[in-house]
Amino acid sequence: MSLDFSYRHLYYFWVVAREGGISRAAARLGMAVQTVSAQVRELERELGHALLRPAGRGVALTEAGEAAMHQADLIFQLGEQLPERVRGAATQPVRRLQVGVGGGVPKLVTWRLLQPVLDEPDLRLKVVEQPVEDLLADLALHRLDLALVDRAPAPHPGLRLRTWLLGVSPVAWYAPPALREAAQADFPRSLAQVPVLLPLPPATMRQQLDPWFEREGVRPRIAGEFEDSALLKTFGARGLGVFPAAEWVEEDLLARYGVCRIGGCAGVDEPFHAVCAERSVPHPLVARLMASGPVEAGPVLSEPCRAGSARRRASPRASARPRR
Incomplete structure (x- = not known):
């Protein structure tokens, strides 16, 4: 001192x-x-x-x-x-983990990414949602132990941070009931005819979607662009347009929003990264997440909805165990 x-x-x-x-x-x-x-x-x-x-x-x-x-x-x-x-x-054996989540990370994805440490006895978990810039500042001040973001932050000379890939989800297209038949007809070329909702650049998914449209020879009819993934899904479910989403949240999309899977999006994935502050003695639960490796995506078990069918499809489930 x-x-x-x-x-x-x-x-x-x-x-x-x-x-x-x-x-x-x-x-x-x-x-x-x-x-x-x-x-x-x-x-x-x-x-x-x-x-x-x-x-x-x-x-x-x-x-x-x-x-x-x-x-x-x-x-x-x-x-x-x-x-x-x-x-x-002094009063109780508690293992605290303070996690910040960026707005682009879906809620169910947060649960999946943290699953390797959720069985910790006496875990006391605190989760907050903030803009990425605020998350990085709180990591530097040790207000947070870990941040989950949808894209790796750029290096900052004043911040000693460590970033690693925590999981990758395939992406698929979903539609509200009113747009289901039109979107399914001749998919993916139908995306030039139906209204389409997209994440705003520089979202990682958007950076992959634009080349995907070019490969498919589709000029999408863009009806809206959103920074927040939850807003994108909400507006899409209300009928504003067809939209892409990580397959990891498909179960929630079907159950909560009543949308239908239209088709896959080959070659487009949504990565999720973890960020922590460099420490001489790392947080033990953060160290466990680092060692667990990326969460596996798992196979898609469901098929696209049939027009006029009211039957709810099974949802894709990824392996709960991280790759060792």
Whole structure:
């Protein structure tokens, strides 16, 4: 631990920066404004640089202050977790796993990808859904142990992250009842006639679908493009258009949305990646997922719906066991 400055002074600076002003920080700390201001000035003297500058009725960070704030975030946000971690470890044997999920990862896929660790005794699982940029920031701050995303994030010089492929699902086409017959007729060329819904670029599935259309000689009649996969399925199920989806969620699509499988999409797969922060001692459950290898896709057991048939088809089921 460095003794070149006071961590108490750093804490006062951190509160001032988060509150955006010395008066608001003093009110939160229950201290006099003059005391807080003096503590921050003392930190600036110890570090040899101005950290704050006036901004309207408050303060803003200088460039040196930005650097100090980044480090203070790491220190004190981890410190805020300390009492809870200590109490939890002392009262009960709990194995915590905090997972963030990107919006492009379907809910049932999340369950499938985490299956190798879900049998852990005393597991306490916390799952949140966030934009990928927020997931990566929370990984860097150790607020999350693992993130599940539908495409590998680009390397970032300020983040020490590890990414690996956790599973790959084949993709198929689905249609609401009103579009079933038209979509089935001469599939996939029918996709030039019926309305089609697609994921927005740069989604990995979209990057594969565009070449697939070219190979099939189809110019799709695009009726909508969506960033969120759940919205795409919802609008498709309500009749806006035919849409592609990972076969891993077919059971949920049939049961919840009442759509019908139209046909496969050879050569198009949807990969799912896991991301974690580089640590000298990795989280044991994250290490188990790393060692388990990609989840197998498994065969498709169902056939396309027949026009006029009300019989519900069997859904594809992937092997629950990861490839060893």
